[in-house]
Amino acid sequence: MRTVPRNLRVLRRMTAAHIAMSLTYRGVWLIFMAANISVPIISLLIWRTALAHGAQLPIDEQYITTYFVLLSIVTMATSSWLTTFLASDIRLGKLSSWMVRPASLLLNFVANNLSEKVMKLFALVPMIGVLWWAFHDSMNVPAGPSRVVLFVISILLAGILVFTIDILIASLAFWMDDVSALHQARLVIANVLSGSIVPLALMPSWSRGFIDNQPFRYTVSFPVEIVAGDLSSAELLTGIGFQLGYVLVFGVLARLVWSSGIRAYSAVGA
Amino acid sequence: MTTRTQTYAEPRRPLDRTWFHRQERHLRLWRRFLSQAIVRETHYRAHFVTTLIVGLVRLGLALVPILLLYGYTDDVRGWSQAEVITLVGLFQVVTGVLATFVAPNLMRMTTYITEGELDGVLVRPVSSQFYLTLRWINVAELSNVASGLLMVIFGLVRSGISPNALEILQAVMLVACGTVLLATVWCAMSFTAFWLQSVNPIAFLYNNLLESGRYPLVFFPAGVRAFLTFAFPVAFASTFPAQALRGDLGWLQVAEGVGLTVVAIVLVRAQWRYGLRSYASASS
Numbered sequence: 001m002r003t004v005p006r007n008l009r010v011l012r013r014m015t016a017a018h019i020a021m022s023l024t025y026r027g028v029w030l031i032f033m034a035a036n037i038s039v040p041i042i043s044l045l046i047w048r049t050a051l052a053h054g055a056q057l058p059i060d061e062q063y064i065t066t067y068f069v070l071l072s073i074v075t076m077a078t079s080s081w082l083t084t085f086l087a088s089d090i091r092l093g094k095l096s097s098w099m100v101r102p103a104s105l106l107l108n109f110v111a112n113n114l115s116e117k118v119m120k121l122f123a124l125v126p127m128i129g130v131l132w133w134a135f136h137d138s139m140n141v142p143a144g145p146s147r148v149v150l151f152v153i154s155i156l157l158a159g160i161l162v163f164t165i166d167i168l169i170a171s172l173a174f175w176m177d178d179v180s181a182l183h184q185a186r187l188v189i190a191n192v193l194s195g196s197i198v199p200l201a202l203m204p205s206w207s208r209g210f211i212d213n214q215p216f217r218y219t220v221s222f223p224v225e226i227v228a229g230d231l232s233s234a235e236l237l238t239g240i241g242f243q244l245g246y247v248l249v250f251g252v253l254a255r256l257v258w259s260s261g262i263r264a265y266s267a268v269g270a
Numbered sequence: 271m272t273t274r275t276q277t278y279a280e281p282r283r284p285l286d287r288t289w290f291h292r293q294e295r296h297l298r299l300w301r302r303f304l305s306q307a308i309v310r311e312t313h314y315r316a317h318f319v320t321t322l323i324v325g326l327v328r329l330g331l332a333l334v335p336i337l338l339l340y341g342y343t344d345d346v347r348g349w350s351q352a353e354v355i356t357l358v359g360l361f362q363v364v365t366g367v368l369a370t371f372v373a374p375n376l377m378r379m380t381t382y383i384t385e386g387e388l389d390g391v392l393v394r395p396v397s398s399q400f401y402l403t404l405r406w407i408n409v410a411e412l413s414n415v416a417s418g419l420l421m422v423i424f425g426l427v428r429s430g431i432s433p434n435a436l437e438i439l440q441a442v443m444l445v446a447c448g449t450v451l452l453a454t455v456w457c458a459m460s461f462t463a464f465w466l467q468s469v470n471p472i473a474f475l476y477n478n479l480l481e482s483g484r485y486p487l488v489f490f491p492a493g494v495r496a497f498l499t500f501a502f503p504v505a506f507a508s509t510f511p512a513q514a515l516r517g518d519l520g521w522l523q524v525a526e527g528v529g530l531t532v533v534a535i536v537l538v539r540a541q542w543r544y545g546l547r548s549y550a551s552a553s554s
Contacts, residue, residue, distance in 0.1 A: 025468065031471040032471050032474065032475075035477075035479075036478075038478045038482075042481055042482045043335065045489070045494060046335070046485055046489050049347065050342070055343035056343065184324065188331060192334060197331070197335060198335050198338055202342075203338070204338075
């Protein structure tokens, strides 16, 4: 039997089931997104004040405003929370029951991630709309539909990249008892290097070569830069190329670690 | 000669003779909570080290925007980098105290209400609000208070400010008000569990809003400033004490802080009583 169409069908059913579950607590998503959007708003106000009072930043008000308004939607769309859950499923042996099913446990996490994205999108879009309206004077409008398409593609790639990095870290639970410290460390590093706290354009010039090419830039900052920044077509293409490259590298790595982990897996409670 | 057996239905001597005895009994109880928490902490030394490291990393992360910002300018609306470092240190002290004494309790609010654990508290001879807000103490978080104090001293030395005793007193009073104010706001948000059941996402929202306390109030537009002073009062926990240390704050603002704190405590007490009436036990 062809596996790809079958897996897609399973994925569709499981996503629908997850969405139905998420609908039980609808209000939660609004609060989650209000929390998600509050830190970018704080940063936005701070940097605008700095700019208005004479700080000589390498980027202008348009860039800053567009960056922080779009930041929460991109961090939301590319985030994943699977590391903790997957690691505990491996450690506590919940994986065993999935190994006899005709679909991978990972597919369940994809479905969970997709459903969570749908719920969050409904909660977040109105908030972003209000923000956009409030700051519309200094928002950058993407130059032409091609930028919008690139923005969407880049968000999708960034989402896949984050997801594979998370699988990679969670899979280490096959050999390690506790990956939570590693997970925390990854979150902290990613927060700085992905541009979720401060736009990467504001990083000092001596760090440029490293900052611009490391993988975390392609998990958040790059998609935002497509709309906010003034990337040339050449920079856009190399950026997307880099992003694809990182997706491939981390995809292959995660695949290798996961499959060798499955072979090393000695089930608990089975 | 028969001794008469007493039953619970008969009038007995009340537990506390006066209001002061009642407060004193609760204080004694809290001291027991604290010594128990310290004993527990000695059993989990790795937890102490992890809390310390996580706290330091968080602090470093909070400094990233400030260090970058002051790479491009020396002064933002009358605040130098060293003064902002003092402010971040003061705020670290406040959040450290909250994480030690209040957070471990409010994080349990959802289970208290959805699993009916509150039942067990209500039958005890103790103020239920006191017990739910202050029962658990996370001693390891005090390390963040220490790192905050070090940062305050570092910032003061760097900016060459030497506050006199009165200015220090003002700052201490404002930090105390700020801590209580933020605690009451968090309580008010958590006590909505009586009506909403699950309040875990509310803790997440609260913690994210708390990030605004790491910047001087004047960095925000006027409307937001009012919000951060009266509705979500981080100003009392960072900006005002930092201004007091610089010596440009009058006693009027200290009095304002004390007044606001009293009002907040009265309000959250009323909210608790009102919420308790709508509590319909989950276990019986």
